[in-house]
Structure formats: C-alpha cells, structure tokens
Amino acid sequence: MNTDFDSRKFLKRDNNLTQLVLITVFIFVAMSIVSPDKFLRYYNFQSISFLFPEIGLLSIAMMIAMLTGGIDLSIIGIANLSSILAGVYFANTIGTDTSMSDSQQLMHVAVGAILALGVGTLAGVLNGFLITRMRITPILATIGTGQLFTGFALVITGGPAITGFPKYWAEIGGGAVFGVSIPFLIFVVIASIVAFLLSRTVFGINLMLIGTNAKAALFAGLKREKMVFLSYMMSGFLASMAGILLSARVNAAKSDYGNSYLLQALLIAVLGGTNPAGGKGGVLGICIAVLALMFLSSGFQIMRFSIHLIDFIFGAFLVGVIILNMVLEKRRGKS
Amino acid sequence: MKFFRNSEAVIGLIIIAAMILIGAANPAFWDLDNLFSLLQSNIIIGIMALGVLLVMISGGIDVSFPAVAVAGMYLTVHGMLLTQYDGVLLPFLAATLIGLILGALNALLVYRFKMIPLIVTLGTASIVRGLILGIIGTSMINIDRFPKVLINFTKSDIYTVVKPDGTTSGMTSMLLIYLGVALLIHIILKYTMLGRGVYAMGGSAESASRVGFSLKKTTFFVYCACGALAGFAGMLHSSMIWLCNPRDFVGMDMQVIAAVVLGGASIFGGSGSVIGTMMGVFMLVMVKNSLILMKVETTWQLVVLGVILIVATAFSAKRDRKSRT
Numbered sequence: 001m002n003t004d005f006d007s008r009k010f011l012k013r014d015n016n017l018t019q020l021v022l023i024t025v026f027i028f029v030a031m032s033i034v035s036p037d038k039f040l041r042y043y044n045f046q047s048i049s050f051l052f053p054e055i056g057l058l059s060i061a062m063m064i065a066m067l068t069g070g071i072d073l074s075i076i077g078i079a080n081l082s083s084i085l086a087g088v089y090f091a092n093t094i095g096t097d098t099s100m101s102d103s104q105q106l107m108h109v110a111v112g113a114i115l116a117l118g119v120g121t122l123a124g125v126l127n128g129f130l131i132t133r134m135r136i137t138p139i140l141a142t143i144g145t146g147q148l149f150t151g152f153a154l155v156i157t158g159g160p161a162i163t164g165f166p167k168y169w170a171e172i173g174g175g176a177v178f179g180v181s182i183p184f185l186i187f188v189v190i191a192s193i194v195a196f197l198l199s200r201t202v203f204g205i206n207l208m209l210i211g212t213n214a215k216a217a218l219f220a221g222l223k224r225e226k227m228v229f230l231s232y233m234m235s236g237f238l239a240s241m242a243g244i245l246l247s248a249r250v251n252a253a254k255s256d257y258g259n260s261y262l263l264q265a266l267l268i269a270v271l272g273g274t275n276p277a278g279g280k281g282g283v284l285g286i287c288i289a290v291l292a293l294m295f296l297s298s299g300f301q302i303m304r305f306s307i308h309l310i311d312f313i314f315g316a317f318l319v320g321v322i323i324l325n326m327v328l329e330k331r332r333g334k335s
Numbered sequence: 336m337k338f339f340r341n342s343e344a345v346i347g348l349i350i351i352a353a354m355i356l357i358g359a360a361n362p363a364f365w366d367l368d369n370l371f372s373l374l375q376s377n378i379i380i381g382i383m384a385l386g387v388l389l390v391m392i393s394g395g396i397d398v399s400f401p402a403v404a405v406a407g408m409y410l411t412v413h414g415m416l417l418t419q420y421d422g423v424l425l426p427f428l429a430a431t432l433i434g435l436i437l438g439a440l441n442a443l444l445v446y447r448f449k450m451i452p453l454i455v456t457l458g459t460a461s462i463v464r465g466l467i468l469g470i471i472g473t474s475m476i477n478i479d480r481f482p483k484v485l486i487n488f489t490k491s492d493i494y495t496v497v498k499p500d501g502t503t504s505g506m507t508s509m510l511l512i513y514l515g516v517a518l519l520i521h522i523i524l525k526y527t528m529l530g531r532g533v534y535a536m537g538g539s540a541e542s543a544s545r546v547g548f549s550l551k552k553t554t555f556f557v558y559c560a561c562g563a564l565a566g567f568a569g570m571l572h573s574s575m576i577w578l579c580n581p582r583d584f585v586g587m588d589m590q591v592i593a594a595v596v597l598g599g600a601s602i603f604g605g606s607g608s609v610i611g612t613m614m615g616v617f618m619l620v621m622v623k624n625s626l627i628l629m630k631v632e633t634t635w636q637l638v639v640l641g642v643i644l645i646v647a648t649a650f651s652a653k654r655d656r657k658s659r660t
Binding site: 071130134135136137139140141143144145146147148149150151152154155158159260262263266267270276277305306308309310311312313314315316318319322323326 | 396444447448449450451453454455457458459460461462463464465466467468469470473589592593596602603632634635636637638639640641642644645648649652653656
C-alpha cells in the first residue's frame with residue numbers, strides 16, 4: 001500500500017512537470033514566432049543567464065518556506081539588507097583606496113560575502129525563532145521582519161543606493177567562465193545542493209512530511225520545530241545569496257531593490273509545482289518555472305511592453321495558472 | 336484578570352499610556368493642531384483597515400486593496416477630467432463601484448478556485464497596478480488640474496480654532512465619514528445575519544456552512560466590501576490631499592494589516608472588532624506621527640513599525656494559544 005501511494009504521488013508530480021514544460025515550450029515558441037530576429041539572439045539568452053540566478057534563488061527560498069505550509073515574505077528585505085551591509089563593509093575597508101593589492105581585495109570580497117550570507121542566515125534564524133518559538137503565523141512573522149529588515153536597510157543607507165562595490169564583487173554578478181555566466185554557475189551549484197538536501201536527506205523528507213500532515217509527523221516523532229527552524233534559516237541564507245548576486249550585477253545596493261521580485265518568487269514557486277499548503281515542491285520545477293517567466297518577460301520586453309504591463313502579465317499569469325490547475329484537477333478527478 | 340483578556344481594553348490602556356509618555360516628552364503633542372492632524376491621518380488608513388478587518392474575520396487576507404484604491408481614485412479623477420464632470424457624489428460612487436468590482440474578482444478567485452487568499456490578492460494587486468500604470472498612465476494629477484469641486488468638498492471643517500498668531504486650524508469633516516463607515520460596519524458585524532456569518536465562517540467554515548450560512552455569499556461580501564471601501568478611501572485620499580498619484584499607497588498593505596492585527600483581530604479568522612481596529616489604526620498613526628514629533632529620523636519608521644507588528648503578533652499568538660487550551 002505504501003509503494004502504491006508513492007507511485008501515484010510521483011505520477012502526479014510528473015504530470016505537473018510535464019504541464020509546466022509544455023507551458024514553457026509554448027511560451028518559447030510563441031515568442032520566437034512573434035519576434036524571431038531579436039528573441040532568438042545569443043545576447044538575449046546570455047542576459048537571461050545573468051538574471052535567472054537571483055530570481056531562481058529567491059524562488060527556491062520561497063519554496064522551502066512553503067514546504068512546511070509556511071511562507072517567507074521577508075526574502076527581499078533579507079536580500080537587500082545583506083548586500084547593503086556588505087556594501088558598508090567595502091566602503092569602510094577598501095573605499096577609494098586604489099593602492100590595495102589584488103589579493104587583499106579578494107580577501108575583503110570574501111569577507112564581505114561571508115558577512116552578507118551570515119546576516120541572511122541570522123535573519124532566517126530570527127524568522128525561525130518567531131515562527132517556532134513565539135508561534136507567530138509565518139505570514140505575519142515574515143511581514144513584520146520584512147518591514148524590519150527593509151527598515152534597517154533604509155536606516156543604514158538613508159535612502160539612496162550604496163554604490164562602488166569592488167571589482168571582484170562585480171565579477172560575481174557579471175563575470176563569465178568559458179562563456180558561462182558566473183551567477184549561473186553559482187546557481188547550479190547551490191540548486192543542486194538544495195535539490196540533494198530536499199530529496200535525498202532526512203531533513204528534506206521530514207520537511208515534506210511535516211507539510212503533508214503536521215499531526216502525523218508529530219506522532220511519528222519528527223522534530224517539527226527544529227526542522228521548520230532550519231528551513232527558515234536556509235531560506236534566509238538563499239535570500240542573501242540572491243542579494244549578493246543582485247548587488248554584484250547592478251554594482252549597487254538599495255533598500256527597495258527588487259520589490260517586484262516578491263510576487264515573481266511566489267508565482268514561480270506556485271507555478272513550479274509547490275503546494276502553498278505544504279508537502280510538495282522541488283528544485284527542478286522551480287528551474288523550469290523561472291525559465292518560463294524569463295522567456296515571458298524578455299519576450300514582452302523585446303516587444304517594447306512597459307515594465308508595468310509586464311507586472312500585469314505576471315499577475316495575470318499567476319491567476320491563469322491557478323485557474324488552469326483547478327480545471328485540470330477537476331478533469332482528472334472526473335476521468 | 337478578565338479585563339486583561341479583553342484585547343480592546345488592553346490596547347486602550349497602551350494608547351493612554353503612550354499618549355501620556357509622548358506628551359511628557361514633547362508637550363507639542365497636546366496642541367490642538369497636532370491632535371487634529373493626528374485624527375485626520377486616521378481617516379484613510381482607518382477606512383481601508385475596516386475593509387481588511389472584514390476579510391480577516393472571515394479567515395482570509397487581502398493585500399490588493401492599495402492597488403484597488405489607486406484604481407478607484409485614478410480612473411475616477413481621470414474620468415472627471417475627461418468629461419469635465421462637476422459633482423461630488425457620482426465620482427465617489429464610481430470609485431466605490433470600481434473597488435467593488437475588483438473585490439468581486441478577488442472573491443471569485445478565492446471562492447471558486449479555492450486558492451490561498453494571499454496569493455490571489457498578490458496576483459490581482461499586480462494585475463491592477465500593472466494595468467493602471469501601463470495603460471492609463473504614470474503621471475500625477477496635480478492641484479492645478481485637480482477637480483475644484485473635490486477640493487472644496489473636503490475643505491469644510493467640523494470645528495475650527497483660531498490660534499494666537501491669527502491662523503486657524505480645523506478638524507476636517509471627513510472624520511464624520513470615517514465614523515459613519517465604522518458605525519455601519521459595526522452594525523453589520525454585530526446585528527445582522529450577514530455579519531454573524533462572517534464570524535462563523537472565520538471560526539470554522541465547515542460548521543458555518545452546516546448551520547446554513549452561505550460561504551459563497553459571505554466570501555463575496557467580505558472581499559467586495561473590502562474592495563469598495565478601498566476604492567472609496569482612495570478617492571477620499573486624493574480629494575483630501577488635492578493630488579492623484581497612481582504610485583500612491585505602496586507599502587500600505589503591510590501597515591494596514593499591522594493595524595488590524597494590533598487591534599486584536601486574529602489572522603486565523605473568527606475574531607476582531609471595529610473598535611479594536613480603530614484603536615489599532617490610531618495607535619499606529621500616533622506612533623508614526625510622534626516619531627516625527629520626537630525628531631526621530633523618518634528612516635526609522637519602518638523599523639519601529641516592524642518591531643510593533645512583531646511584538647503585537649507575538650502577544651496575540653500567545654493569547655490565541657491560551658484561549659485554545
């Protein structure tokens with residue numbers, strides 16, 4: 001009976017992925033037909049490979065929080081705060097000092113990155129603490145901490161963007177090795193690790209179980225609180241990594257960067273087969289969903305749609321996917 | 336002890352204590368001028384919060400209302416300029432209606448497709464804002480183009496004092512509109528079957544439908560009311576500041592939700608009151624206002640807001656846990 005249940009669940013997951021791949025291919029083909037000369041250019045895919053990683057990491061962070069039936073609305077705040085703190089660190093160490101040797105600069109960049117990741121992880125710890133110890137609902141807890149992190153970012157910068165990141169930092173977000181963008185490589189490494197953690201370790205399986213049925217998981221002796229705590233910590237870490245990539249790409253950090261990313265991360269997480277009620281989700285789905293969204297936005301940008309209309313399209317896409325899933329689910333139930 | 340279980344009483348006490356403290360730190364707090372502007376700042380956020388309260392009591396959440404408010408005011412004021420319309424009542428009705436329709440869209444998605452309200456309303460917020468900014472326009476309608484009738488409409492005061500230096504300051508009569516809306520919602524929630532259905536659904540949707548409350552009707556009512564109030568509040572806001580900015584109300588969603596939670600409503604639904612929400616709004620506005628009064632840099636506002644929200648939700652989580660066991 002147990003194996004029967006598993007296979008059915010696997011099939012369902014496969015169904016969702018197939019549907020997602022079809023949507024992505026459809027968007028790709030549609031965009032290629034509408035503007036073949038511009039959409040199919042190498043440059044377009046190259047720019048996608050630089051944008052893809054940050055939004056991908058944020059979506060994975062969102063997905064991990066959703067696995068236990070929660071949500072993390074503070075990821076943008078975490079991303080901005082961590083990159084801003086790194087920026088402050090650089091301003092105080094490297095500053096305008098041009099005489100600094102390369103190895104020293106590299107060392108500082110490494111410290112800055114560790115600082116940013118540390119802040120992100122700590123922010124995740126705060127979320128985890130509020131959710132598991134203080135028992136605040138994830139929505140409210142992360143709305144609150146999101147305001148707090150964005151608030152601190154605003155206090156530190158005073159409003160305007162922090163600029164002048166060191167050149168090696170810019171390399172993280174804009175460099176390429178053998179024609180493959182560095183952020184993309186970073187994303188592949190991190191996504192593989194997360195995928196492994198979620199599908200092949202006790203931690204990942206536990207998260208899924210907690211999300212599927214919290215009570216059963218409790219009776220089975222799973223340490224629910226610890227697992228949920230760890231999941232928010234991980235979400236914070238990933239968000240700060242996204243912050244590093246974002247600040248490295250645009251060579252600046254600001255308290256209100258990437259505001260529209262929150263909706264996109266949610267959209268991608270849901271589109272990628274994550275169940276917002278918990279228990280279902282995976283990295284592969286997220287990757288395909290990011291790709292779908294990237295094709296969609298770059299395609300419309302090529303057609304000179306305003307950014308506002310692209311926001312509209314994302315929202316409509318989210319609602320459309322919800323409706324599509326509902327209709328398909330019903331049809332499956334009938335047949 | 337029962338007194339302290341009553342969240343309205345607790346918030347009331349906190350507000351009084353905070354007022355005494357703030358007044359001691361800066362006596363300017365008690366100036367009529369300041370008190371008037373404090374009350375005035377309650378109006379818009381308060382009307383929006385009452386709508387969100389309805390949704391939250393029913394167990395849902397709505398983050399699309401700032402976008403809906405923008406749609407209500409921007410479309411209506413644009414329409415007025417195009418048609419050279421010269422009236423007050425119709426524009427407000429139009430803005431309310433726009434809000435109501437967008438609220439119905441939310442309700443449809445939440446009820447019909449059983450999707451999590453947060454995700455639905457994030458989606459519709461993005462749709463509405465994207466459409467307004469992308470198609471209607473991004474430019475502000477300034478005072479020189481703003482309909483004069485609306486400016487004159489909001490200029491009236493209930494009560495005016497003449498200050499020693501000869502200038503006057505008054506309490507805007509728009510406060511009466513806020514109080515009227517609050518009274519209406521209070522009556523609906525307390526004394527009508529519709530209102531009791533909202534509480535019932537928030538307490539337990541299954542039980543509510545078994546005793547005969549229509550979940551469909553209730554869901555549509557709360558989201559439509561929230562949208563309508565947002566549209567109305569948006570229109571009132573632009574009439575009061577004589578400016579119509581399609582980028583307005585960004586970040587307002589979190590503040591209003593904070594105020595409603597501060598006022599004792601539970602995110603799980605089933606509890607919350609008009610009085611509590613009004614006090615929550617007052618508290619939030621007072622803190623923001625007093626930060627300026629105490630010369631705290633405005634950049635700290637978000638931090639303070641975040642801390643208040645976290646502390647308030649931690650307390651209410653604790654209270655919810657106690658009352659359940």
